[in-house]
Amino acid sequence: MTEKTTLLKPSPETGTLIEMAPEKIPSKQGIPELEKKLLERIGASARKLRIMHVCGTHERTIAKYGLRSVLPEEIEVISGPGCPVCVTPEADIDIAIALAKSRASVVTFGDMMRVPGSTGSLLDAKAEGADVKMVYSIDDAVALAEKKPEQEVVFFGIGFETTVPANAATLLRGVPENFSLLVSQKRTPPAIGLLAKDTEVDAFIAPGHVATIIGTKPFEPLAYQGFPVVVSGFEAYDVLLGISLLLTQLGEGAARVDNGYPRVVKPEGNLIALKMMEEVFETADSEWRGIGNIERSGLVLKKEFEEQDAAKRHEDFYAKALEEIRKKAKGRDKKRCICAAILTGKANPSRCPSFGKGCTPKTPAGPCMVSQEGMCYNWFKYARAGGSGHA
Amino acid sequence: MKSTTITLEHGAGGEVMQALIGEIILKNFNNKSAGSVGLESLDDGSTIKLENFDSNSELVLTTDSHVITPAFFPDTNIGRLAVAGTVNDLTMMGAKPLALTCAVIVPEGFPMDDFETIIKTMGDTAAEADVPIITGDTKTVEKTALDSIILNTTGLGITVAEKPVRDSGLSPGDKILVTGSIGDHGISLMAHREGFDFDTDLVSDSAPLWKLIKPLLELKTPEGAAVITAMKDPTRGGLANALNEMAQKSGAGILLEEEDIPFKPAVSAACEMLGLDPLEVANEGKAVIGIKAGFEEKVLEILKKHPYGKDAAVIGTVTSENKGEVVLRNRFGGMRYVDVPAGDPIPRVC
Numbered sequence: 001m002t003e004k005t006t007l008l009k010p011s012p013e014t015g016t017l018i019e020m021a022p023e024k025i026p027s028k029q030g031i032p033e034l035e036k037k038l039l040e041r042i043g044a045s046a047r048k049l050r051i052m053h054v055c056g057t058h059e060r061t062i063a064k065y066g067l068r069s070v071l072p073e074e075i076e077v078i079s080g081p082g083c084p085v086c087v088t089p090e091a092d093i094d095i096a097i098a099l100a101k102s103r104a105s106v107v108t109f110g111d112m113m114r115v116p117g118s119t120g121s122l123l124d125a126k127a128e129g130a131d132v133k134m135v136y137s138i139d140d141a142v143a144l145a146e147k148k149p150e151q152e153v154v155f156f157g158i159g160f161e162t163t164v165p166a167n168a169a170t171l172l173r174g175v176p177e178n179f180s181l182l183v184s185q186k187r188t189p190p191a192i193g194l195l196a197k198d199t200e201v202d203a204f205i206a207p208g209h210v211a212t213i214i215g216t217k218p219f220e221p222l223a224y225q226g227f228p229v230v231v232s233g234f235e236a237y238d239v240l241l242g243i244s245l246l247l248t249q250l251g252e253g254a255a256r257v258d259n260g261y262p263r264v265v266k267p268e269g270n271l272i273a274l275k276m277m278e279e280v281f282e283t284a285d286s287e288w289r290g291i292g293n294i295e296r297s298g299l300v301l302k303k304e305f306e307e308q309d310a311a312k313r314h315e316d317f318y319a320k321a322l323e324e325i326r327k328k329a330k331g332r333d334k335k336r337c338i339c340a341a342i343l344t345g346k347a348n349p350s351r352c353p354s355f356g357k358g359c360t361p362k363t364p365a366g367p368c369m370v371s372q373e374g375m376c377y378n379w380f381k382y383a384r385a386g387g388s389g390h391a
Numbered sequence: 392m393k394s395t396t397i398t399l400e401h402g403a404g405g406e407v408m409q410a411l412i413g414e415i416i417l418k419n420f421n422n423k424s425a426g427s428v429g430l431e432s433l434d435d436g437s438t439i440k441l442e443n444f445d446s447n448s449e450l451v452l453t454t455d456s457h458v459i460t461p462a463f464f465p466d467t468n469i470g471r472l473a474v475a476g477t478v479n480d481l482t483m484m485g486a487k488p489l490a491l492t493c494a495v496i497v498p499e500g501f502p503m504d505d506f507e508t509i510i511k512t513m514g515d516t517a518a519e520a521d522v523p524i525i526t527g528d529t530k531t532v533e534k535t536a537l538d539s540i541i542l543n544t545t546g547l548g549i550t551v552a553e554k555p556v557r558d559s560g561l562s563p564g565d566k567i568l569v570t571g572s573i574g575d576h577g578i579s580l581m582a583h584r585e586g587f588d589f590d591t592d593l594v595s596d597s598a599p600l601w602k603l604i605k606p607l608l609e610l611k612t613p614e615g616a617a618v619i620t621a622m623k624d625p626t627r628g629g630l631a632n633a634l635n636e637m638a639q640k641s642g643a644g645i646l647l648e649e650e651d652i653p654f655k656p657a658v659s660a661a662c663e664m665l666g667l668d669p670l671e672v673a674n675e676g677k678a679v680i681g682i683k684a685g686f687e688e689k690v691l692e693i694l695k696k697h698p699y700g701k702d703a704a705v706i707g708t709v710t711s712e713n714k715g716e717v718v719l720r721n722r723f724g725g726m727r728y729v730d731v732p733a734g735d736p737i738p739r740v741c
Contacts (some may be wrong), residue, residue: 035723035725036723039723060666063727064668064727065721065723066719066720066721066725066726069724069726070726110666114733136585136587136665236721361733362733
């Protein structure tokens with residue numbers, strides 16, 4: 001899985017070296033004309049079709065390459081609940097901020113920094129003097145803790161199965177005493193199950209990064225419900241190939257999980273990474289911002305890792321802060337936006353009373369407006385000035 | 392004995408400060424005079440003699456304070472950034488730089504060798520642009536007040552064309568050029584700051600552009616109009632910010648061809664890895680130029696003669712559609728808006 005690695009730093013996204021395989025590097029190394037050929041093929045078999053992807057990086061690829069502007073009008077690609085920072089609950093961000101303001105150095109990934117909790121983002125808190133730092137991987141956070149043994153360092157661990165193995169591996173290797181993990185990590189299969197039951201789309205593009213770890217099998221429930229699924233990579237041609245393969249399945253009247261990213265994804269996933277995850281974490285119910293509680297969709301540290309669990313280590317503080325935050329936040333998400341309906345493909349952003357009014361990319365209220373992957377963010381960007389996007 | 396670090400006395404106005412000015416600043420600035428009273432007079436001010444300029448010429452005044460962490464980066468320092476930045480601001484207005492000032496605020500404890508290197512770099516960069524540094528100021532502060540050096544440079548220039556060049560002069564049909572590869576400064580700095588080992592020799596592009604741009608300011612269409620219609624340096628916020636500002640102020644759209652924008656492979660690779668958009672990354676030695684259509688070859692020929700313009704390229708066209716917006720088209724026709732960056736580029740993870 002790591003044989004084609006050429007760059008030197010593990011990706012914070014996967015914690016493995018797979019991200020740096022040469023095909024991921026510059027788009028100009030793509031096969032010339034491949035996109036045009038795929039677009040012709042898609043054009044030839046186009047039909048009315050609503051495709052949902054559930055991955056932030058897919059949204060980035062689609063936006064970066066303007067794919068919506070070149071796809072046939074009948075094909076609509078919408079963004080499901082795939083942006084991990086977007087679905088991180090406000091309360092978790094609030095706790096991280098409270099820790100950073102009072103007793104610890106809180107360290108996290110860049111894209112978490114701008115996401116607002118109930119009273120502002122980590123970036124806002126940093127400006128107010130809270131001890132917040134940005135890193136590219138958990139290793140950098142551990143290095144920080146090693147450098148300052150007198151300082152409590154809390155790594156705010158967010159993301160899906162793509163970031164979990166790196167965190168598990170780090171804890172298994174051993175961390176300094178002053179280091180702990182604030183876990184806000186999610187499992188994708190339960191969310192996939194929910195989507196299969198309650199969504200208004202025709203087919204799915206499944207995330208290649210997550211599938212690299214968990215394999216293609218967890219996406220099968222979608223196929224059993226009658227949805228064609230393709231696991232896709234993250235170049236423009238990967239996404240176009242995914243759409244083309246979905247059209248092929250629809251043409252055949254089939255619904256299965258195709259692997260459109262075989263240069264990276266194995267059907268069984270990354271067994272070593274999965275084993276490490278199991279050793280360190282166990283499943284728990286988890287709150288998804290804008291969606292609500294999803295059973296068994298979260299991860300918590302096992303008892304053996306209590307010492308490194310920020311929730312346990314700062315238990316006194318944590319319980320009190322959480323209670324206050326919950327009191328303040330009660331019912332607020334629902335009042336403010338219709339994220340749940342947007343994330344499951346049942347409503348377009350323009351139906352939301354906050355869209356473009358209280359809620360804009362500069363002042364995001366809900367998860368869909370939070371980052372560049374969010375559906376509302378992109379809708380806002382593309383819809384203005386009569387733009388070319390038709391998401 | 393020469394002290395090895397800056398102390399508060401170095402800014403106190405006494406003998407120690409005089410010695411610092413004499414031994415470090417005056418020594419390292421070769422060109423210190425633009426009139427009968429120059430820097431070496433250490434008078435309350437300096438003079439600039441105006442000669443041989445058209446009475447229609449206008450003076451251009453600009454100022455910029457420079458803070459950068461760290462003060463030394465591949466493969467130069469804040470001194471070059473401060474001089475080049477102000478020279479470029481004048482250049483972008485179509486003004487010949489006449490004189491610069493140099494104000495320094497430095498914390499006690501700052502290594503004297505680093506201080507001298509920075510001052511020497513300022514002198515060298517100013518010499519490269521043929522502009523004298525004619526007056527200055529040195530202040531020291533306690534180390535708890537500041538953790539590194541701050542430089543302020545003010546520049547006075549005089550327009551050489553009939554009118555100053557603005558960033559708002561684009562009209563539909565104009566062509567958009569950049570003078571070289573995009574994103575080098577921001578990515579080299581980020582890699583250096585974060586200790587990324589990208590295994591590349593990417594360095595900051597910080598450079599004074601006056602001599603590169605000067606010959607273009609003289610270019611005229613057969614009707615006698617200036618060939619350059621608008622100009623801007625894509626510093627903070629990168630090309631995305633500069634082009635959006637130009638489009639908005641000009642009331643026109645800009646259509647960029649992604650394949651024609653020059654990027655160094657190391658910049659593309661780093662941006663792909665870190666989830667950054669190279670269009671949003673800072674440049675310190677590049678210009679975005681709007682020119683009248685039909686003059687692309689002539690302008691490129693002139694730019695490519697200068698080392699700072701060897702990778703110059705036409706990257707887009709000004710349109711009457713999409714007023715105030717910048718649209719990027721890729722090799723298979725996909726289009727997207729290029730947005731004004733929200734703030735400093737933040738790497739994305741998921």
